[in-house]
Amino acid sequence: MTGAHGRTLVRVEGLTKAFGATTALGGVDLTIHAGEVVAVVGHNGSGKSTLVKLLAGFHSPDGGTVDTRTSGGSPTELRFIHQDLGLVGSLSTVENLALGTNTVRPWRRLRRSDERREARELVRRLGVDADVDAPIEMLSPAERTIVAIARALRGWDELPEVVLVLDEPTAALHGAEVDQLMDVVRRVAEHGAGVLFISHRLDEVLDVADTIVALRNGRVVGNLLRSEADYARLVELVAGHAVEELDRRDTGRGTEVLRVRGLSGGAIRLFDASVHAGEIVGLAGILGSGRDDVCAAVFGAAHRTSGAVAVHGREVAAGDIRDSIRQGVAFVPGDRHRHGAVMTMTAVENLVSVLIPGATSPWHRVRRRSELREAARWFDACGVLPAQPEMELTQFSGGNQQKIVLAKWLRTQPQLLLLEEPTQGVDVGARAAIHRLIVDAAERGAAVLVASSETKELAQLCDRVLVLADGVVVEELSGSELTENRILHASVPA
Amino acid sequence: MSVASTAHHEQTDSVWRDLRQLLSFRNISAIYIWVAMVILFSVLAPETFPTLDTVRIVLTDQAVTAVLAIGLVIPLAAGAFDLSIGSQLGLGAILVAWLLRTQGLGLVPAIIGTLAIGACVGLANGLLVTKAKISSFITTLGMSSVLLALISWVSQDSQILNLGSGFQQIANRQILSIPMSVYIMVVLAICVWYILDNTYLGRAVYATGGNAEAARLAGIGTDRVIIVSLISCSLLATVAGIVLSSSLATGDPTVGPPYMLPAFAAAFLGSTQFRNGRFNILGTIVAVYVLATGVKGLQLIGAPVWIPELFNGVALLIAVAVTRRRSSRKRARSAETTSLTADQAA
Ligand SMILES: Nc1ncnc2c1ncn2[C@@H]1O[C@H](COP(=O)(O)OP(=O)(O)OP(=O)(O)O)[C@@H](O)[C@H]1O
Ligand SMILES: [Mg+2]
Numbered sequence: 001m002t003g004a005h006g007r008t009l010v011r012v013e014g015l016t017k018a019f020g021a022t023t024a025l026g027g028v029d030l031t032i033h034a035g036e037v038v039a040v041v042g043h044n045g046s047g048k049s050t051l052v053k054l055l056a057g058f059h060s061p062d063g064g065t066v067d068t069r070t071s072g073g074s075p076t077e078l079r080f081i082h083q084d085l086g087l088v089g090s091l092s093t094v095e096n097l098a099l100g101t102n103t104v105r106p107w108r109r110l111r112r113s114d115e116r117r118e119a120r121e122l123v124r125r126l127g128v129d130a131d132v133d134a135p136i137e138m139l140s141p142a143e144r145t146i147v148a149i150a151r152a153l154r155g156w157d158e159l160p161e162v163v164l165v166l167d168e169p170t171a172a173l174h175g176a177e178v179d180q181l182m183d184v185v186r187r188v189a190e191h192g193a194g195v196l197f198i199s200h201r202l203d204e205v206l207d208v209a210d211t212i213v214a215l216r217n218g219r220v221v222g223n224l225l226r227s228e229a230d231y232a233r234l235v236e237l238v239a240g241h242a243v244e245e246l247d248r249r250d251t252g253r254g255t256e257v258l259r260v261r262g263l264s265g266g267a268i269r270l271f272d273a274s275v276h277a278g279e280i281v282g283l284a285g286i287l288g289s290g291r292d293d294v295c296a297a298v299f300g301a302a303h304r305t306s307g308a309v310a311v312h313g314r315e316v317a318a319g320d321i322r323d324s325i326r327q328g329v330a331f332v333p334g335d336r337h338r339h340g341a342v343m344t345m346t347a348v349e350n351l352v353s354v355l356i357p358g359a360t361s362p363w364h365r366v367r368r369r370s371e372l373r374e375a376a377r378w379f380d381a382c383g384v385l386p387a388q389p390e391m392e393l394t395q396f397s398g399g400n401q402q403k404i405v406l407a408k409w410l411r412t413q414p415q416l417l418l419l420e421e422p423t424q425g426v427d428v429g430a431r432a433a434i435h436r437l438i439v440d441a442a443e444r445g446a447a448v449l450v451a452s453s454e455t456k457e458l459a460q461l462c463d464r465v466l467v468l469a470d471g472v473v474v475e476e477l478s479g480s481e482l483t484e485n486r487i488l489h490a491s492v493p494a
Numbered sequence: 495m496s497v498a499s500t501a502h503h504e505q506t507d508s509v510w511r512d513l514r515q516l517l518s519f520r521n522i523s524a525i526y527i528w529v530a531m532v533i534l535f536s537v538l539a540p541e542t543f544p545t546l547d548t549v550r551i552v553l554t555d556q557a558v559t560a561v562l563a564i565g566l567v568i569p570l571a572a573g574a575f576d577l578s579i580g581s582q583l584g585l586g587a588i589l590v591a592w593l594l595r596t597q598g599l600g601l602v603p604a605i606i607g608t609l610a611i612g613a614c615v616g617l618a619n620g621l622l623v624t625k626a627k628i629s630s631f632i633t634t635l636g637m638s639s640v641l642l643a644l645i646s647w648v649s650q651d652s653q654i655l656n657l658g659s660g661f662q663q664i665a666n667r668q669i670l671s672i673p674m675s676v677y678i679m680v681v682l683a684i685c686v687w688y689i690l691d692n693t694y695l696g697r698a699v700y701a702t703g704g705n706a707e708a709a710r711l712a713g714i715g716t717d718r719v720i721i722v723s724l725i726s727c728s729l730l731a732t733v734a735g736i737v738l739s740s741s742l743a744t745g746d747p748t749v750g751p752p753y754m755l756p757a758f759a760a761a762f763l764g765s766t767q768f769r770n771g772r773f774n775i776l777g778t779i780v781a782v783y784v785l786a787t788g789v790k791g792l793q794l795i796g797a798p799v800w801i802p803e804l805f806n807g808v809a810l811l812i813a814v815a816v817t818r819r820r821s822s823r824k825r826a827r828s829a830e831t832t833s834l835t836a837d838q839a840a
Binding site for chain 1: 511692693694695696697698700701704705707708709710711712713714715770771772
């Protein structure tokens, strides 16, 4: 749909927003037309989520206007998927989907079976077979994303003047699920709705967008049509310079660090693996394949039904997290909000929150100066902005929070590094830096197990990738076989 | 302009910003309110309010509330409620008198015995919350009722008098014409402040309160943190009870429960001060005395007797409303906060 756009649905002019000394947005202009997919790209903290929150009326702007009326004068309805999804954790999928649907007669008796059928239908249309009665907080991040999308899409085809705003909807999704979502986005646009799409996965952006807006430090630095853009150009716009992607050579492996035998639990039916020092092993698979359960089970954070895990030949008991940490195991969970960090504490407090049992006594006096010095080093290494370690974690942008959670565990100099979606929400520039840090850890002798929904990341980073389907390893790829395509191919069951 | 002087400029700028932030109304509103009240009551009751005696009375009267509130801050910081602090104070007050008079124990064994039983109550609370997984709200509500029954049983619902002058000295002995109870409170405040604010243990407490699951995955023994914080709270409530009995020279079975509300009001009001919404000791102590100043002033200008209750209740509601509003605004402002954490509150 290049060039000839439909009517204007949303017009943003000169939008400005500052948080204290940080200018999150500095005069942003943006227009969304009917039938148009506008992608917003930019580095972490460039103001993308702030733009979304201003559109949603979460924040009030310091300056500028948001006009949510069509050129014809009728109001445009905006539907959001926030980076934090905005679902009610204790309610089930059915209940979440039904929230706010029946505002006309709120006292009417609930028609449970109808609601359930509709919910299952909606979710299944997006290619997921989740338990629609389980509380949302029990679902994986990817499943929650699907529910949020389903909710935002509910009934859209009856409303022509709708704009769908998606803030990093794909951060937790796997290739096949991303494709589903992209299909939906395209269909929505074809139907005459507008879409505002935010993602750090630039391939997706190129795949789906009609117009691409690049932000840097709250300012628009590029506004291109799809035809004018290519990958390298986008990388430059986001990172400010060309980014050298990781080129990994086999460095040879050392002694065996992790040995897993007959592990089962969660979605895993049977998992065996052995990871050596200096080796980076990837875990691929679609939603529900068990990919998201391996790291937690190895760490001892999730229940194991059977199986044994040994680190350096020593058994790691399930449920004894302090013991795992003592043995040099680090675990970066995929669900940052729930498991990864204490959002109400400051960045530096989160950074130093892992105490190696035995090494630091809890009665030890906190040394603020040296903590801040250490925080400054890690902020620099991972590219966290703004460099204010004493700011509360909630006040950092999503990608920057993720960097802090990673730094928190890299700081412990682990022997075994368990990573779930390590670069979710992280911009291309910082992503390369984080990959570098992971490789450094491996070269220092750590064994690394990384579960990722991003096949590209796995192909770049790993020496070996285990592809899971239905709770078992169905394929092991390494060397020249280790390509994005092979991973994708193997993870989708025939 | 040279690079060095720009840097210098930036530094003074940021010092200035820090200072403004420190003195901003949002950060230390209680201090401003306190100053305003002192001025107001000094004008309205110039004879009685701005006197050294009033200062001494307020200081002494509130030592017990302050000790209780200090204790309460610990479980609140760890994300657990303790609604049984009032009854625990009552239990401490009656037990020490009972052990001294009825059982005829010596001073030191009686106090140690009382503290030990207080700690057991905290342990019971802690085990019920962490092992039986009953919410702290319900656990301590139930415990509170159990303790009231216990108090009534031990005391036969009557006061225990004649506790001996040695015991009375604990709270009433004066140094520089300030009674010991105030010194006890200050020492306890400093200890708890040090632990919460300056040790990794304190960090663990706040982390547990902020997100127990994330804290557990970072290797913090969250169950142990909750148990220990409830025990500490019980110990401090018991100390408050002992100090109260000592200063009254009587074991009174009815003294406990009325202390709970002021302690909660102070802890919540205190959390809006200094530390950006975090429960903290300094803020709590300030809040105790701000509330007490208000109550005292109202009494001195001849307000009716029900005014103190009203004042404390309204203060608690306002304090909580302010905290909630601030945190919800923070939620709105933040790049991303999960709505999932919102239902951890209970
Ligand atoms: N509540 C807040 N208080 C202070 N600063 C904030 C707050 N919310 C956002 N910011 C700041 O505003 C800037 C823009 O944040 P925003 O979340 O919009 O970034 P983003 O482009 O979405 O980044 P990401 O790709 O990491 O999600 C950041 O520097 C962030 O630290
Ligand atoms: Mg964002």
